[in-house]
Each structure stands twice: as structure tokens, then as C-alpha cells.
Amino acid sequence: MTDVAVTDVAVAGGGLVGLAVAWRAARRGLSVTVVDDAPGAGASAAAAGMLAPVTEAGYREEPLLRLGLDSLARWPAFAAELEAAAGTPVGLRTAGTLVVGFDEDDVRELGVLHAFQRELGLAAHRLTPREARRREPALATRVRGGLLVEGDHSVDGRAVHAALLAAARAAGVVLVRDRVAGVVVDGDRATGLRLASGGAVAAGATVLALGARSGDLPGVPPLPVRPVKGQVLRLAGAAGLLEGTVRALVRGRQVYLVPYGGDRLVVGATSEDRGFDARVTAGGVHDLLHDAIDVVPEVTELELTETLARWRPGTPDNAPLLGPSSLPGLVLATGHHRNGVLLTPVTAEVTAELLATGALPAVAAPFTADRFERSPAWS
Amino acid sequence: MTDVAVTDVAVAGGGLVGLAVAWRAARRGLSVTVVDDAPGAGASAAAAGMLAPVTEAGYREEPLLRLGLDSLARWPAFAAELEAAAGTPVGLRTAGTLVVGFDEDDVRELGVLHAFQRELGLAAHRLTPREARRREPALATRVRGGLLVEGDHSVDGRAVHAALLAAARAAGVVLVRDRVAGVVVDGDRATGLRLASGGAVAAGATVLALGARSGDLPGVPPLPVRPVKGQVLRLAGAAGLLEGTVRALVRGRQVYLVPYGGDRLVVGATSEDRGFDARVTAGGVHDLLHDAIDVVPEVTELELTETLARWRPGTPDNAPLLGPSSLPGLVLATGHHRNGVLLTPVTAEVTAELLATGALPAVAAPFTADRFERSPAWS
Numbered sequence: 001m002t003d004v005a006v007t008d009v010a011v012a013g014g015g016l017v018g019l020a021v022a023w024r025a026a027r028r029g030l031s032v033t034v035v036d037d038a039p040g041a042g043a044s045a046a047a048a049g050m051l052a053p054v055t056e057a058g059y060r061e062e063p064l065l066r067l068g069l070d071s072l073a074r075w076p077a078f079a080a081e082l083e084a085a086a087g088t089p090v091g092l093r094t095a096g097t098l099v100v101g102f103d104e105d106d107v108r109e110l111g112v113l114h115a116f117q118r119e120l121g122l123a124a125h126r127l128t129p130r131e132a133r134r135r136e137p138a139l140a141t142r143v144r145g146g147l148l149v150e151g152d153h154s155v156d157g158r159a160v161h162a163a164l165l166a167a168a169r170a171a172g173v174v175l176v177r178d179r180v181a182g183v184v185v186d187g188d189r190a191t192g193l194r195l196a197s198g199g200a201v202a203a204g205a206t207v208l209a210l211g212a213r214s215g216d217l218p219g220v221p222p223l224p225v226r227p228v229k230g231q232v233l234r235l236a237g238a239a240g241l242l243e244g245t246v247r248a249l250v251r252g253r254q255v256y257l258v259p260y261g262g263d264r265l266v267v268g269a270t271s272e273d274r275g276f277d278a279r280v281t282a283g284g285v286h287d288l289l290h291d292a293i294d295v296v297p298e299v300t301e302l303e304l305t306e307t308l309a310r311w312r313p314g315t316p317d318n319a320p321l322l323g324p325s326s327l328p329g330l331v332l333a334t335g336h337h338r339n340g341v342l343l344t345p346v347t348a349e350v351t352a353e354l355l356a357t358g359a360l361p362a363v364a365a366p367f368t369a370d371r372f373e374r375s376p377a378w379s
Numbered sequence: 380m381t382d383v384a385v386t387d388v389a390v391a392g393g394g395l396v397g398l399a400v401a402w403r404a405a406r407r408g409l410s411v412t413v414v415d416d417a418p419g420a421g422a423s424a425a426a427a428g429m430l431a432p433v434t435e436a437g438y439r440e441e442p443l444l445r446l447g448l449d450s451l452a453r454w455p456a457f458a459a460e461l462e463a464a465a466g467t468p469v470g471l472r473t474a475g476t477l478v479v480g481f482d483e484d485d486v487r488e489l490g491v492l493h494a495f496q497r498e499l500g501l502a503a504h505r506l507t508p509r510e511a512r513r514r515e516p517a518l519a520t521r522v523r524g525g526l527l528v529e530g531d532h533s534v535d536g537r538a539v540h541a542a543l544l545a546a547a548r549a550a551g552v553v554l555v556r557d558r559v560a561g562v563v564v565d566g567d568r569a570t571g572l573r574l575a576s577g578g579a580v581a582a583g584a585t586v587l588a589l590g591a592r593s594g595d596l597p598g599v600p601p602l603p604v605r606p607v608k609g610q611v612l613r614l615a616g617a618a619g620l621l622e623g624t625v626r627a628l629v630r631g632r633q634v635y636l637v638p639y640g641g642d643r644l645v646v647g648a649t650s651e652d653r654g655f656d657a658r659v660t661a662g663g664v665h666d667l668l669h670d671a672i673d674v675v676p677e678v679t680e681l682e683l684t685e686t687l688a689r690w691r692p693g694t695p696d697n698a699p700l701l702g703p704s705s706l707p708g709l710v711l712a713t714g715h716h717r718n719g720v721l722l723t724p725v726t727a728e729v730t731a732e733l734l735a736t737g738a739l740p741a742v743a744a745p746f747t748a749d750r751f752e753r754s755p756a757w758s
Contacts, residue, residue, distance in 0.1 A: 235661055282614055282668050283679030289665035300662030304686060 007033040009355055010193045010203035012180040012217070014039030016047070016157065016340055017333050018209030019164035019173075020348035023085075026171035028356040033201050034168065035193050037179040040161040043211050043340060046232045046310035048258040048266040049157035051075055051342045054122045054149045055097050055247055057113075063366045064319040065120065068339060070363050071346035072151070078345040079155065085170055086163035091156030091260050095244030099147040100132055100139060102294060106249035107145040114147055124149045138241050138296045143248075154245050156260040157341050176201060180210060182218030183330060190219070190329035205355055207331045212276070212311035214321075214334040221326050224372055225335050227276050227311035231284035232268035233292075234306035239263035241298060248295040255291035257299070265302065267292045271312075280307045312337050322350060322367040323360040331355065332369055386412040388734055389572045389582035391559040391596070393418030395426070395536065395719055396712050397588030398543035398552075399727035402464075405550035407735040412580050413547065414572050416558040419540040422590050422719060425611045425689035427637040427645040428539070430454055430721045431531035433501045434476050434626055436492075442745045443698040444499065447718060449742050450725035451530070457724035458534065464549055465542035470535030470639050474623030478526040479511055479518060481673060485628035486524040493526050503528045517620050517675045522627075533624050535639040536720050555580060559589060561597030562709060569598070569708035584734055586710045591655070591690035593700075593713040600705050603751055604714050606655050606690030610663035611647035612671075613685035618642035620677060627674040634670035636678075644681065646671045650691075659686045691716050701729060701746040702739040710734065711748055 009025050011018045014036030022032045050056075053068025079092045101107035110126075117124045124147055132146030133139050169175070179196035183206055192203040208214050215225035239262060247256040258266045270284045285307055292299045313335050315321060320343060321335040333351050336343050350364040360368070388404050390397045393415030401411045429435075432447025458471045480486035489505075496503045503526055511525030512518050548554070558575035562585055571581040587593050594604035618641060626635040637645045649663045664686055671678045692714045694700065699722060700714040712730050715722050729743040739747070 233661075237658075279616075279682040280684075281679065282612075282672065282681045282683050285683050286665065286668035286672060286679070289661050290669065293661065293665060300660065300665070302661045303658040304661050304664050305659075307683060307686075 006202045007031045007174070008203065009033070009205050009207060010035065010201045011207040011209055012183070012193050013209035013211060014175060015042050015044040015209065015211055016161055016164065016344050017336060017347050018207070019161065019168050020344045021207055021209060021333050021351045022173045023164055023168040023171055024348040024352035025355050026168065026173045028352050030355060031172070033174040033176055033203065035176045035178055035180050035195060035201060037177055037196070039165065039175065040158070043310045043312055044157060044161050046230060046308050047157040047341045048232065048256060048268050049155045049160070049260060049341050050152070050245060050256065050258055051154055052097055052152035052245070053342060054117060054124060055099055055152050056338060057117060057120065057122065058318065059116065061318060062120065064317070067319070067346060067363065067367065068342055071343045072153070074345035074349065075153070075155070082160070082163050082167055085167035088159065088163050088166065090160045090163050093154045093244060093259070095153070096148060096150040097152035097245040097247060098127070098132060098136055099149065099247045100143045100295060101145050102143060102248060102250040104144060105252065109249050110145060110147050123151055136243055136246055138298050139246070140295055140297050143295065152245065154258050154260065155341060160341065160344070180217065183208070183220050185219050185327065188328060190327050194219070205329055205331055207333050207351060208325070209333040211334060212313040214313055220330065223321060223332070223335070223369060224316050225313045225321070228314035228337065229272040229274050229277055229309060229311055230269040231280055231288065231307065231309045232266055233285065233288050233304060235265040235267060235299065235302040236263055236305045237302045238265040241265070241296070246295065248291065250291040250294050253287065253291055255288060255295065257292055257296060276311060278309050280309045284309070316372065320347065320367055321369045322347060322364040323354060325369055385581045386410045386553070387582065388412070388584050388586060389414065389580045390586040390588055391562070391572050392588035392590060393554060394421050394423040394588065394590055395540055395543065395723050396715060396726050397586070398540065398547050399723045400586055400588060400712050400730045401552045402543055402547040402550055403727040403731035404734050405547065405552045407731050409734060410551070412553040412555055412582065414555045414557055414559050414574060414580060416556055416575070418544065418554065419537070422689045422691055423536060423540050425609060425687050426536040426720050427611065427635060427647050428534045428536035428639060428720050429531070429624060429635065429637055430533055431476055431624070432721060433496060433503060433528045434478055434531050435717060436496060436499065436501065437697065438495065440697060441499065443696070443718070446698070446725060446742065446746065447721055450722045451532070453724035453728065454532070454534070461539070461542050461546055464546035467538065467542050467545065469539045469542050472533045472623065472638070474532070475527060475529040476531035476624040476626060477506070477511060477515055478528065478626045479522045479674060480524050481522060481627060481629040483523060484631065488628050489524060489526050502530055515622055515625055517677055518625070519674055519676050522674065531624065533637050533639065534720060539720065539723070559596065562587070562599050564598050564706065567707060569706050573598070584708055584710055586712050586730060587704070588712040590713060591692040593692055599709065602700060602711070602714070602748060603695050604692045604700070607693035607716065608651040608653050608656055608688055608690055609648040610659055610667065610686065610688045611645055612664065612667050612683060614644040614646060614678065614681040615684045616642055616681045617644040620644070620675070625674065627670065629670040629673050632666065632670055634667060634674065636671055636675060655690060657688050659688050663688070695751065699726065699746055700748045701726060701743040702733060704748055
């Protein structure tokens, strides 16, 4: 095996998380190499860019909620610093998020969600159908009620990725365009990354940021990360259509519409346990269009510019895997499931701190992989 | 202006019709040059390939029906000769066509269609829901009735186009990859084609086969050809799903599912008066998927591999423009609207006959452009 590089930190995966970790680590003075054969072509390409810890809040997921709120609070400074470093915008929108219910059962569900949010002290308030349409006049008249979460925002995920590529390069990060074939283990320690083309990157520390592919990489101890397929659509011609993100429950099914880039809209997302199935299906596209049109009828007239299927890195508790792993030298930054964009700043910053100082910040402590060994329910 | 070629026949348009005319004319001993910057990228790329004069039969369109039946009768020999000349298959399927009605109103419509077909002496017979599902077990149980037309078939339109390209080349046809900028008029006569890049093709006869773009080409007398937008989908994974073409009326809306290529399906088509609007829209794709899934629920599981919008060359009476035009030297082979694939053999053969002998066969006589001057209703 020929080493192609020796570096302080080798990062497996050049998606949003991997690049953000690399950028932050490089800014801490570390030499960093990122390995990815197609940076940004994985889940980062599909992400709608919601920064929505409150509307994503689920029962028994309070630790994840707190991490999400922490990362959301970091986003404005992170975005500003990133835009300054890259010289390109990342499309941070702070217009808030409106959740609507399509029929009476859906509105009842919103009531349950709202009660839970209030119990947790989160800012959200109910809107009548008329109030909901005052905020978003494009809503269907059939929509029965809403819930406004002024603190849940969005970014343009692809713009963030492009900016991270530029910022990382400017900070001296080396990008190796090759497929990660495995982690090199020397004795009991990770010492870098093996490349599909044959070489290797020798590193003092190795970061695993391969998203859904993190679960079964050769050399890595088995991790409870599984692919959760999501299909998303991109539409054009939506200038002025929506004020902010619209999420909806439509006959019990979730759909979201996230405006970006002036006249664009992301509509997502299915959630399917189908392994690494990359097919965009007739049923997936149909359901997304059907629900989106039910909620915002003018969607009918928009141009369908893209359909895409990717895999979220799902974990048993829907929370990420951060910090040291059971393999010395291997640091985890994966398992972000539905929250990759939201959790990018906190992941990057705690991981860079760990790489630079050896200490994992307290905010990340609940998310180390050994939590699954402690809890027999996940085994 | 520099002539790039001198030829007996210059054909504007390398879609199915233009190439078939060129091939047939070359086989008659004429030198032929076809001009197209992207042969097969127009309506030919979207066509589902139905050879369906009976299920397409419309009121007051008996002349078109007769032309369609004439061309359908030519298809087996045309396909065999084309496959032999090109060495590639064209996917002629002779499994017939099943038309189904989704609700009671749709089935009543089928009854009206069937009465009309019988009046014209066409072969079609009614099926009960059970009989319809015996023929096509993938049909939804909700389907209320059917009409089997054993004589309406299909081909793989893209395979036909590829074969025509090969056969035309083998027959000596020259293909100029340039955009047709206009017809060259010398005195009172068409003398060839002007190219977008600046040159020209000088020709004894010029054939206009530009589909929806035929209506307003510089140098051509105005023709009543308008673009009728159609959106279509292509799906994969449908091996064994359908026996033959399935057409359906779903709550008054038409959809068709045409199997081809082993495991593929074309689902079409919207019909929209929007000028040269090339956008695939959320509403168009939604409606096609919705209706197709209503009729054949397993469509849900298929891979959506392509969405496409193109323009049919519509005419006031839905029939093509064939034969000589009011401009001497200019021959028409356009305006095929919904029937381009079906009418390709008869169009090619009557046009080649006209080019070789100066006489238009009787079958094409009702379709010369002067019919619109004769009838004030179209003016």
C-alpha cells in the first residue's frame, strides 16, 4: 500500500458534515485531508436545508432537541463566517416555519405536537385557517389549521456545500477524489483511510463522516447506522409563492415545501426502509406531488426540475454518533438522520474541538456511540 | 450564402417522419439530404409509439381514421424491411389494446366510443371488469369495464428512430447536423433549405417535416400547425406487468400505458395549449402518475426514469398535411398531431412516390393543405 498523504486528520466523506469538520479543524491549525469520490453527491444533494429542531421534535428525543437548538443557535455566526470565507451566499432564511393540518385529524395531530412543544417550553403558536393563510396566502382553502414556529429556519443545502468546499480549500484542506475503501487499523488503532484506487491517507486522527455508508465500512467496528431512503423533488418558478418553510400533515402523511434560491422549492420527503435502493419511484414522486398540491395548489404550475433519492444515516434513537469510537484514533461524525444540515455547525465545532484538544465538549457527550452498549434496548 | 450540398431532395427535420421520407425516397433512387440539429429530439423522443387508429377514432374524423388504418396495415412490412435494413429491432407489439373505464361515467363513455366504432365497422368488443382483468391481471379491482381492440398495436418509437437513422445512412441519405433556418425561395419556387450556421442545401424538391415548428418557418407560406404540448413519463421495472397497451378513462381524463423494451412503460400524455412551453410541470407529472396508479396500482413500485415535454404538430382537423404545398417545390409531411408514429409508413411512402413520380397517391389526396382554403370553417 502506498501512502498518498500524511496528515493530522483524515476525514472520510466530503458531504456537509465531513467538509464542515475539515474546515473547522483546519481553522484550528490542523492539517486535514478529505476523501470522497463525489463530494456532496450523497444525502447532502437531497437535503432540503431545514433548520427545524422544534418542528422536528419527537417524543423521547429531548437530548436530540437540545442538540438541535444548540446547533440552530450557532447557524447565524456559522453562516456569516462561511460566507465570508467562501465569498458565496448560503441562503440562510429566517422567516420561520408554518406547520399546517389538512383535515380534522391532521389538525388534532398538530394540537398534540403543540402541547408537547409547550411542555418543553418551545416557542410555537396556533393559527386559525384564516391566520395561516394571512401568513401564506398560497395555502389551499381546505387547510384546517396551523402552528407557527418562528424560530425554525432554513438554508440552501447545496449552496452551503459549495461554500464549504471553497472555505475548506481556502483553509488548506486537501481533497482527495477517491472512494473510501476502509479505515486502516494498525494494532488497536485507526491510522488513516484506505482508498479504492489502492493508496492510503495516513493520519493521526480519522473522522468517519460517510453518512449512511458509515455502518459497514471495513476496519470500522459495526455501528448502528442504516440507510433510510428519502425521495425529494425540486421545483422552479416559485418566486414569491411562500414566505417561509411550509410543513404539512396531509391525511396523516408529512410533506414539506422549503423555498430557496429566489424561485426554487424543495418538496420532501419520503422515508423508506429499503436498504441502498437508489430508485426514484412513481409512487414516491406521486405522493409528494399529491400532498404538496393539496396544501399549495399553485404547485401544479411549477416546473419539476429534479427528482432524487438518497439515504439518510438512520440510528436507533434518530440522534447522531459523535466523538470518540471504540477504536482509538477513529472519531465519529455520522448518523445525522433527518438533521444533517441543522447539526452541521455543532458537529463541526465539537469534532474540531476534540481533534484539537482531545476533549469532547459537554453538549456532545450524550451522543457518543457507547450509549447503545449501555442500553440493552438497542442491542 | 454558400451551398453545402446539392441534392434531389432536402428534408427539413430528422424526426420519425423526416427520416422515413428520406429513407423511402433514397430507396427510390433519389439523392436525399436531411437537415436537423438534434435528430429525434423533438416529438419523436416523447412518442409512446401507439399504432391505434381505432382507439383514437374521433367523430367527424373518418378520413383520418381511414388513413390511420391504411398506415397500420403497412406497419408489419415497414417494420420488417426497416429491421432488415438497420439490423436492429423496432419493437413492434401486436398484442392489441385494452381501453378501460375507471368509474361508471367513464364506462358510459366507453359505450359511446364502442357504438361509434361499430357504426364504422371497426373490430372492438366490450369486456366485463372480470374479463378485462383476465386479460390484464394488473388492473385495479375498481376498474368498471373495458373495450378490447385487438388490432391496435404499438412500436418502440425511439427504436424506430434509431433504426431509421441507420437505414437512411445505409441507403445513402446525408444527414446535416444543423438547424433549419428557413426554406430558400427562388422566384416562386422552393429551392432548398437555409441552415442556421449560414450555408444552404440546394435541392430539386424540399420536404417540410419539422413537426410543431413547421407552422412559421421563414420562406414557408403560413400553415395551420400549432404546438400541442404533451408531457410523458417513462418507467422501468415493468417486466410482465402488462400484456399490451392499456388506455383508460379516469374520471373523464385519458391516460395510456404502453409497454416496450422488455421492462419499460411509457405513460402519457397531457394535451396542453401553451405554445412552445418545454417545462415538465408538477401538475402534469402528478396527473399522469395519479391516473396510471389508479388504473394499475403496481405502477407505484416502478422506477420513474424520465419525464419529458414535447409538442405535437396540431392542425385544425387533427389530420396531417401531406403532398404539395402552395409553394412549388415544397412538399409537406407534417401536422401529424397525435398520430406521428402510426402515420409514418403511409407518409413516407406517399411522399416518396410524389417525389419520385410527381403524382400523389389517392390515399393522401384528402390531406393536402389546400383543404383549409376550401373550407371557410378553418380560416
